[in-house]
């Protein structure tokens with residue numbers, strides 16, 4: 001049996017390593033850090049972990065409807081394609097920094113990309 | 123339109139966005155609570171019927187979660203619930219005798235207590251201190267178990283407050299008080315004795331730091347230790363001589379008292395957190411401890427993380443209040 005993307009990337013350990021790097025990038029990114037203001041950091045980090053687990057094809061319980069509802073208040077505040085693209089960039093840069101092979105980065109990006117319409121409420 | 127909370131033989135309505143704790147208080151029930159933020163655990167309850175929300179169980183021990191214990195201050199119910207106060211078996215309350223009360227300055231009282239029976243803790247954890255069944259507040263442990271056989275608290279007087287003025291004015295040596303077990307995860311663990319450590323505290327936020335710094339040294343920490351303590355004025359700062367002596371006795375300890383509204387020789391002028399971050403702009407590989415004012419703690423957490431410290435290396439106790 002072939003390994004899942006999640007296993008190939010390194011499972012939960014890889015997610016934990018990625019959270020710090022990814023979250024630091026997001027908080028430093030002027031294009032999107034406004035959306036993360038005023039949220040408790042530890043709770044926020046737990047959510048970044050949920051995001052990364054999902055993008056790595058790992059086990060999660062989120063549905064498209066959850067993604068829609070979870071980001072609706074952000075869409076109301078102006079969340080659009082440009083912000084989505086910025087998150088995609090940060091995701092790819094994080095995985096590159098962790099020396100994940102390009103092929104796997106592309107697979108993770110495709111999973112995240114597939115949520116675009118739900119996240120943006122379209 | 124919300125759910126029903128069954129407590130103490132009565133049914134109470136709970137609003138759409140209301141927490142179980144707020145609903146009980148609104149209906150005149152007297153239940154213990156302090157922070158209303160899921161930090162102090164003094165409000166612990168058990169759900170006898172109805173699953174508590176995930177958020178209200180975050181941070182509880184696995185054994186408590188499994189038995190449906192939860193924090194009503196953090197639970198906006200998603201079903202009807204039957205709830206009960208946690209019992210002694212879960213709360214692990216201990217009686218302790220006040221053995222000393224010494225003012226450290228005009229605002230801060232050092233209180234030393236001797237627990238009756240076994241009491242295990244780490245310097246920097248906190249205890250919930252009961253005045254009676256329902257008035258309870260959290261105070262951090264400034265003592266070090268390996269060095270001292272008493273518990274030490276630094277209690278800042280908050281004029282008009284329910285508990286801190288009572289501790290200052292009414293509590294007497296020889297009195298017995300009720301404490302919770304030690305809680306919280308802001309303490310020293312000896313993973314890498316050479317790691318640089320940054321400590322930032324405001325006001326009585328020095329209490330846990332005073333414990334943790336001495337605990338780290340006692341456990342043989344060799345890496346540099348930087349302690350920044352901030353208050354507004356000279357009249358509010360405390361333990362300056364003790365900390366200067368500690369720094370003089372240990373090459374790796376660096377102590378900087380900071381005053382935000384006063385200039386004085388021997389003190390840095392400005393906010394402790396800002397001065398610390400100016401002096402240590404690159405915190406990759408560091409561990410940080412932050413205690414005291416909740417705004418300072420939240421803002422500094424973020425800056426310290428962005429300065430390179432790993433999330434898992436940032437320990438914080440915000441002295442939140444309701």
Ligand SMILES: Cc1cc2nc3c(=O)[nH]c(=O)nc-3n(C[C@H](O)[C@H](O)[C@H](O)COP(=O)(O)OP(=O)(O)OC[C@H]3O[C@@H](n4cnc5c(N)ncnc54)[C@H](O)[C@@H]3O)c2cc1C
Nearest residue numbers: 259260261262277278283284285286326329441442443444
């Ligand atoms: C984990 C933790 C550890 C703590 N450790 C310590 C410690 O070591 N030493 C210590 O002195 N305190 C500590 N505190 C704070 C302490 O628990 C109480 O909040 C504080 O003593 C005030 O209680 P009180 O009953 O006197 O005032 P309350 O009756 O609770 O408050 C009276 C009024 O003042 C407001 N208020 C409460 N606190 C503040 C504040 N700091 N600044 C401005 N307004 C306020 C309240 O909202 C209320 O309106 C800690 C808190 C937490 C959560």
Ligand code: HEM
Nearest residue numbers: 032035036047050051054062070083084087112113115119
């Ligand atoms: C790339 C696709 C995305 C996926 C798969 C995704 C996934 C998630 C997940 C799983 C959560 C946690 C929900 C929860 O448990 O409560 C979440 C929350 C969040 N997301 Fe996204 N997300 C995406 C894009 C974005 C973008 C583009 C932004 C903004 C720039 C964003 C901002 C947030 C914020 C701020 C939260 C926290 C919401 C809150 O607690 O208020 N997300 N996301």
Ligand code: FES
Nearest residue numbers: 156157158163195
């Ligand atoms: S945890 Fe509920 S009141 Fe503090």
